[in-house]
Amino acid sequence: MSVRATARLRAEPDGRGSTALPLLESAGPLALRRTRSPLPEHARVTVVGAMSAPLNGDRLAIEAEAADGARLTVDAAAATVALPGPSTDTGSSTYAIHVNVGEGATLYWLPEQLVSSHGSDLHQTTRIELAPTARLLLREEQILGRHGEPTGALTTRLTVHRAGRPLLDQQLAYGPGAPGGWDGPAVLGGHRAVGQLFLADPSFEDAPLPARLLGPTAALTPLAGPAVLVTAVAADARLLREILDGALHELLDGLKADTGNS
Amino acid sequence: MSRAALLVLADGRFPAGGHAHSGGAEPAVTQGRIRDADDLAAFCRGRLHTAGLTAAALAAAAAHGLDPLALDEAADARTPSPALRATARKLGRQMMRAARATWPSPELDALATARPRGAHQPVVLGLTARTAGLGPEDAAHCVAYETVSGPATAVVRLLSLDPFHATAVLARLAPELDEVAAQAAEAARHGIDALPAASAPLLDITAEAHAAWPVRLFAS
Numbered sequence: 001m002s003v004r005a006t007a008r009l010r011a012e013p014d015g016r017g018s019t020a021l022p023l024l025e026s027a028g029p030l031a032l033r034r035t036r037s038p039l040p041e042h043a044r045v046t047v048v049g050a051m052s053a054p055l056n057g058d059r060l061a062i063e064a065e066a067a068d069g070a071r072l073t074v075d076a077a078a079a080t081v082a083l084p085g086p087s088t089d090t091g092s093s094t095y096a097i098h099v100n101v102g103e104g105a106t107l108y109w110l111p112e113q114l115v116s117s118h119g120s121d122l123h124q125t126t127r128i129e130l131a132p133t134a135r136l137l138l139r140e141e142q143i144l145g146r147h148g149e150p151t152g153a154l155t156t157r158l159t160v161h162r163a164g165r166p167l168l169d170q171q172l173a174y175g176p177g178a179p180g181g182w183d184g185p186a187v188l189g190g191h192r193a194v195g196q197l198f199l200a201d202p203s204f205e206d207a208p209l210p211a212r213l214l215g216p217t218a219a220l221t222p223l224a225g226p227a228v229l230v231t232a233v234a235a236d237a238r239l240l241r242e243i244l245d246g247a248l249h250e251l252l253d254g255l256k257a258d259t260g261n262s
Numbered sequence: 263m264s265r266a267a268l269l270v271l272a273d274g275r276f277p278a279g280g281h282a283h284s285g286g287a288e289p290a291v292t293q294g295r296i297r298d299a300d301d302l303a304a305f306c307r308g309r310l311h312t313a314g315l316t317a318a319a320l321a322a323a324a325a326h327g328l329d330p331l332a333l334d335e336a337a338d339a340r341t342p343s344p345a346l347r348a349t350a351r352k353l354g355r356q357m358m359r360a361a362r363a364t365w366p367s368p369e370l371d372a373l374a375t376a377r378p379r380g381a382h383q384p385v386v387l388g389l390t391a392r393t394a395g396l397g398p399e400d401a402a403h404c405v406a407y408e409t410v411s412g413p414a415t416a417v418v419r420l421l422s423l424d425p426f427h428a429t430a431v432l433a434r435l436a437p438e439l440d441e442v443a444a445q446a447a448e449a450a451r452h453g454i455d456a457l458p459a460a461s462a463p464l465l466d467i468t469a470e471a472h473a474a475w476p477v478r479l480f481a482s
């Protein structure tokens with residue numbers, strides 16, 4: 001029996017220097033919990049997997065909004081493991097994430113890894129709309145197979161618009177049924193962990209970061225608009241996270257230094 | 263449409279500067295990821311279905327008559343690597359010069375004026391195809407083929423690979439080239455939001471590394 005579930009949340013300034021969560025609606029396997037934020041002005045929501053999901057055939061979605069001036073962190077209690085499910089004829093599963101970040105709002109969207117287990121078939125889409133002065137820090141990690149197993153079928157698409165104009169559009173496809181060459185020397189070269197770290201910040205408009213290599217299999221690149229993307233491949237989830245964590249802390253320290261100066 | 267016009271546009275001798283680019287093959291050879299004809303085939307296949315499909319769809323959309331400036335912006339969003347954006351614009355500028363001499367048109371003039379430093383090459387190629395009386399699928403074929411012929415030619419030079427073997431790699435990819443061109447043209451019929459954005463992490467990462475090399479045989 002496949003599941004259809006859409007979880008929803010909305011964050012807005014509480015008028016006392018922090019952020020309130022007037023909407024926090026769990027659904028099916030997507031349980032949303034308000035958790036304590038280490039950043040005082042941020043509300044923090046942790047996605048807690050309430051059951052194994054997504055299974056093939058499931059239709060899961062999260063709709064999130066950080067209203068004007070809100071500061072929100074969304075993270076997760078554990079990795080998301082795409083699984084085949086009990087029967088073989090259920091078709092693929094979908095996981096649709098739709099996020100709005102308003103004027104002057106900040107969103108840290110830092111889920112745990114997405115693991116494509118053998119036999120699973122998942123299409124994940126992440127659509128983000130940014131207001132011109134919105135800030136967004138987002139991490140995505142795709143792990144192809146649990147330890148020592150072949151990967152399932154996984155496609156992801158990350159689309160970011162800023163002020164209605166395209167800022168980033170990136171589609172990845174791996175595993176059985178993906179177009180040829182996905183594991184070859186142009187795309188993954190045998191690596192089993194792929195990650196993106198995206199930071200949009202209006203301050204990049206005047207002071208874009210230079211492109212930089214973060215080791216032999218990762219690069220930080222300034223986009224055409226005010227944002228940077230870290231792209232990394234690694235042998236496994238742990239090595240990938242090391243690269244992305246290093247970049248994340250550096251980027252956040254850079255922003256803090258900026259705020260301190262202004 | 264004129265079949266001969268397609269041959270002129272797709273000819274490797276069309277003076278648009280593509281021969282100076284390896285399409286990411288040079289860093290792949292240096293890093294040992296391409297060592298023989300089989301590796302070349304896997305490289306070309308991967309590039310075709312990712313960056314190739316994305317570029318072919320942009321070209322098909324331009325040939326179809328979608329707004330070239332909106333397509334140029336869509337190309338930017340699909341090209342996170344500044345090294346690859348610079349390459350695409352440089353090749354676009356060179357293609358524009360050749361195209362305006364070959365098939366002059368007000369549409370090409372307008373894009374050249376709006377993007378004096380060059381629009382993304384697939385957008386220019388698509389608009390050129392349109393001016394030459396070719397269709398979206400023709401433009402997609404040109405771009406899809408370039409996606410694999412560039413690396414194949416480069417690897418012949420980089421590895422001293424037998425040119426017969428490199429050409430055989432291209433010939434064996436023909437059915438997939440047709441598929442990608444058809445897919446690109448179909449997407450273009452559904453408007454700019456339906457265009458694919460397939461990408462290849464290693465191509466993006468190694469393009470940045472390659473651009474920083476002090477000495478290299480190919481520009482990209």
